[in-house]
Amino acid sequence: MHTVAVLALDGVVGFDLATPVEVFTRARLPGGRAAYQVRVCSAGGDVDAGAFTLRAPWGLETLAEADTIVVPGVADPLAPVPDEILDALRSAAGQGTRIASICVGAFVLAATGLLDGLRATTHWLGTRELARRYPDVHVDPDVLYIDNGQLLTSAGAAAGLDLCLHIVRRDHGSAVAADAARLSVMPLERDGGQAQFIVHEPPAPDGATLEPLLRWMEENAGRELTLDGIAARARLSTRTLNRRFREQTGTTPLQWLHRARIRRAQYLLETTAHSVDRIAAQVGFGSPTAFRDRFKRLIGTSPHAYRRAFQGPEARRALNGSQEAGGVLPSDQGRTPLTS
Incomplete structure (x- = not known):
């Protein structure tokens, strides 16, 4: 044996x-x-x-x-x-x-x-x-x-x-x-x-000079942010911005932004009954397909599978109620499509 x-x-x-x-x-x-x-x-x-x-x-x-x-x-x-x-x-x-x-x-x-x-x-x-x-x-x-x-x-x-x-x-x-x-x-x-299962905190060491910019990026992650726009906010050239991001976070501005958006999406999948397409728009992705691809690449599973595993009971009841009522979830009215 x-x-x-x-x-x-x-x-x-x-x-x-x-x-x-x-x-x-x-x-x-x-x-x-x-x-x-x-x-x-x-x-x-x-x-x-x-x-x-x-x-x-x-x-x-x-x-x-x-x-x-x-x-x-x-x-x-x-x-x-x-x-x-x-x-x-x-x-x-x-x-x-x-x-x-x-x-x-x-x-x-x-x-x-x-x-x-x-x-x-x-x-x-x-x-x-x-x-x-x-x-x-x-x-x-x-x-x-x-x-x-x-x-x-x-x-x-x-x-x-x-x-x-x-x-x-x-x-x-x-x-x-x-x-x-x-x-x-x-x-x-x-x-x-x-x-x-990983808590994907966007990396930002204590005392980093970029910390105010990182906080602003996280607060505005649902907007259409570009590298040029982020550099203008920091009053830096894009080259200098990229270099400082590498030094202080170990990644690029857009990669950091993607992580912040996905982290916000995880929270919404866990706590709301919003559709995946709506969440994609809320966190700053202009395309639901781009959101699903990025989520799968970073988290290792799909948004739907993540929701099944981690959604709280109140959000689950709300989601089930919406599906029983006809399967249509509310969408954001008047929201301009956002891109990453």
Whole structure:
């Protein structure tokens, strides 16, 4: 039987630990046989899991015997990892063992050097730090998980479910994985990637000289703004404006503006029953198609899929009421089409 070893490090996140235990323990082959044998292991002694303390029944020797190792996240991903843990993971990888991380467990894998030269992901709050600390790892902040074959990484929290279900499907096919997904009350495939959960704050460091201009751009994002118009507002040439934006925000004026508009669109999709076309106009896109394309590029899913996932109950009731009344939502009267 395929053995999955779940590594409980000190400070382990309880959710990350429980996810592979539940998914792999409940997976059943045709006929009802268990698909996996799951063993929770540690370096020995009590493991601090924050709200509780646990004692794993298995030691590190289990890593050498496992077919798959899962490394959950820990409360402090920047804490040093004991050498015995790193050596055990490197040794297992050298034997061909499959190793997967959940959430910030990617920091543990990166510390072994096993992710060097590979794509990897982690919780969106940690992607920048992972890339900074481990420049040889190609960090992708927008996806739910990445499968490199022997090494797999997933984004934060619930993305561990996506990864575990992916592993079940890879091992035993879609039918077994679909049953496991139903038991977890999860779709086998989710729309979009991690990008839809990221708070896309337009970057502006404290004390930036452009800060008043950025505030003005955000307040007027629904208007037709051009590079020349933004430069005139800042009393700068377009060349100087571009250079200062690069220095202070790491992006261009129009890219920053697109992010501000999409952030506003996310808020309207979550809180109103306005049609997607109306929201496109409200946030400054002259073309609904351009809005949908930009939204998908930045958020990783469509505006409709985002609304289904994140719309609040009051807005959902209003939307359902409008659809029952005939499916026509009010539009902005007299609004001049806006372009980005």
